Amino acid sequence: MTKIALFSSKSYDKEYFERFKPQSEIEIRYFKSALNEDTTELAKGYDVVCVFVNDQINQTVLTYLKNHGTRLIALRCAGFNNVDLEAAKDLGIKVVRVPAYSxxxxxxxxxxxxxxxxxxxxxxxxxxxxxxxxxxxxxxxxxxxxxxxxxxxxxxxxxxxxxxxxxxxxxxxxxxxxxxxxxxxxxxxxxxxxxxxxxxxxxxxxxxxxxxxxxxxxxxxxxxxxxxxxxxxxxxxxxxxxxxxxxxxxxxxxxxxxxxxxxxxxxxxxxxxxxxxxxxxxxxxxxxxxxxxTSHQAFFTHEALEQITTTTYENITDFAEGNELKNEVKSEN
Missing domain, CATH: 3.40.50.720 (NAD(P)-binding Rossmann-like Domain)
Incomplete structure (x- = not known):
């Protein structure tokens, strides 16, 4: 069973992540809160933390996640400037993203x-x-x-x-x-x-x-x-x-x-x-x-939401099954 904590959740996130949920054993919990230093306790015990553009995944957050069971950060977006990749590398936490969605x-x-x-x-x-x-x-x-x-x-x-x-x-x-x-x-x-x-x-x-x-x-x-x-x-x-x-x-x-x-x-x-x-x-x-x-709605089409969801699930499944992470984001250092 792969346990996922999905932060910055909106109604459309839940709609699409439930619609395209794989048959494999996955347990997903939706949190309306953004992930930051004040909300890290919500992620305790989850294998995967799924985040969006305004979640803040710095060294402090990553250290807490590592110490409480998280092994993968799954970005449901293309950008990754909100993740401390160097800290993730040092802590052994993998980071994946959705490189292109419509x-x-x-x-x-x-x-x-x-x-x-x-x-x-x-x-x-x-x-x-x-x-x-x-x-x-x-x-x-x-x-x-x-x-x-x-x-x-x-x-x-x-x-x-x-x-x-x-x-x-x-x-x-x-x-x-x-x-x-x-x-x-x-x-x-x-x-x-x-x-x-x-x-x-x-x-x-x-x-x-x-x-x-x-x-x-x-x-x-x-x-x-x-x-x-x-x-x-x-x-x-x-x-x-x-x-x-x-x-x-x-x-x-x-x-x-x-x-x-x-x-x-x-x-x-x-x-x-x-x-x-x-x-x-x-x-x-x-x-x-x-x-x-406009309030960050450029991506907001049915086609893009479907692509974000299915690619995020593919990334998580590849990690759970030990496959190559084709959408992994790595520190350049």
């Missing part, structure tokens, strides 16, 4: 943010519901022939490039490992500074690490076009929020669409409608008419 879902959401910000469909919707059919201040621009810069051309970035090409946009890209297939389709790889200089729209699809943290900062904004649109569906800390607010106030940043936020762990995935939100940065962002924020 890349099209995230890529399509990035384009939805672009279209909504540009054509102001969210504002038009609210106006019409109030009987206001005016077109004043709803002017947008054609995406056709605009230059879209894509930072990161992995599976999601590649899907996004192909969507942009379908709109007739000029697509520039930056990645340490250029994709020859995209180049054949017309994507032009360049330096990141050149991408900043030429792009009308910049969409982020790269992982968060020490090299990419706050890559969109005050120096980057200085290079960009006036009125540039920034879209982030990857990781919140890729964008320096304070620098973005200053750029918005100066009209350097013309549009900002984010599905992730660098301090989202205290906000996203929860209902705060009856609370006072104390995060001044997010409240400042919300106040701008040219900022659109």
């Amino acid at each position: 890349p099209s879902a995230v890529a399509e959401h990035a384009m939805a943010l672009i279209l909504t910000l540009n054509r102001k469909t969210h504002k038009a919707y609210n106006r019409v519901r109030e009987g206001n059919f005016s077109l004043e201040r709803l002017t947008g621009f054609n995406i056709h022939q605009k230059t879209i810069g894509v930072i990161g051309t992995g599976k999601i970035g590649k899907a996004f490039c192909e969507i942009c090409l379908g709109f007739g946009a000029k697509v520039m890209a930056y990645d340490l490992y250029p994709d020859s297939n995209l180049e054949e389709k017309g994507v032009l790889y360049s330096s990141i500074d050149e991408l900043f200089r030429q792009s009308d729209i910049i969409s982020l699809h790269c992982p968060l690490n020490s090299d990419t943290k706050h890559m969109i900062n005050k120096d980057a904004f200085k290079v960009m076009k006036d009125g540039v649109m920034i879209i982030n569906t990857s990781r919140g800390a890729l964008v320096d929020t304070k620098a973005a607010i200053k750029a918005l106030k100066k009209h350097k940043l013309g549009y900002l669409g984010i599905d992730v936020y660098e301090q989202e762990e205290n906000l996203f995935f929860h209902d705060h409608s009856e609370s006072i939100i104390e995060d001044e940065l997010i409240m400042r962002l919300i106040s701008f008419p040219n900022v659109l924020i």
Whole structure:
């Protein structure tokens, strides 16, 4: 019997994990709480701890888990920046992830943010519901022939490039490992500074690490076009929020669409409608008419949820049966 503690559980997690539960002996307990130093006791006695993007698996948490029976951390997401991989390695705890789950879902959401910000469909919707059919201040621009810069051309970035090409946009890209297939389709790889200089729209699809943290900062904004649109569906800390607010106030940043936020762990995935939100940065962002924020829902499609669930179960089953962990995440040190 493999015992699993699933943290940061929502109704849809339970729905899909119960629907696709394998026939093998598995016992799963769902915890609404996030995993952090204050909630580690909940995981006592569980072989596997299943976590999501805002659970904090640091050395203290890992040490407790190791001492109380946990042998595997199963991430039900692609990112792993919230796990201390070096500590996990030292403690002998394996870490697995879901490397790809419907890349099209995230890529399509990035384009939805672009279209909504540009054509102001969210504002038009609210106006019409109030009987206001005016077109004043709803002017947008054609995406056709605009230059879209894509930072990161992995599976999601590649899907996004192909969507942009379908709109007739000029697509520039930056990645340490250029994709020859995209180049054949017309994507032009360049330096990141050149991408900043030429792009009308910049969409982020790269992982968060020490090299990419706050890559969109005050120096980057200085290079960009006036009125540039920034879209982030990857990781919140890729964008320096304070620098973005200053750029918005100066009209350097013309549009900002984010599905992730660098301090989202205290906000996203929860209902705060009856609370006072104390995060001044997010409240400042919300106040701008040219900022659109969604709460980490880019991945949120039926297809993606099914892929996350089945891959997570495959990872856990492989571990329980002693098979090769094809989706293992290892420390680089």
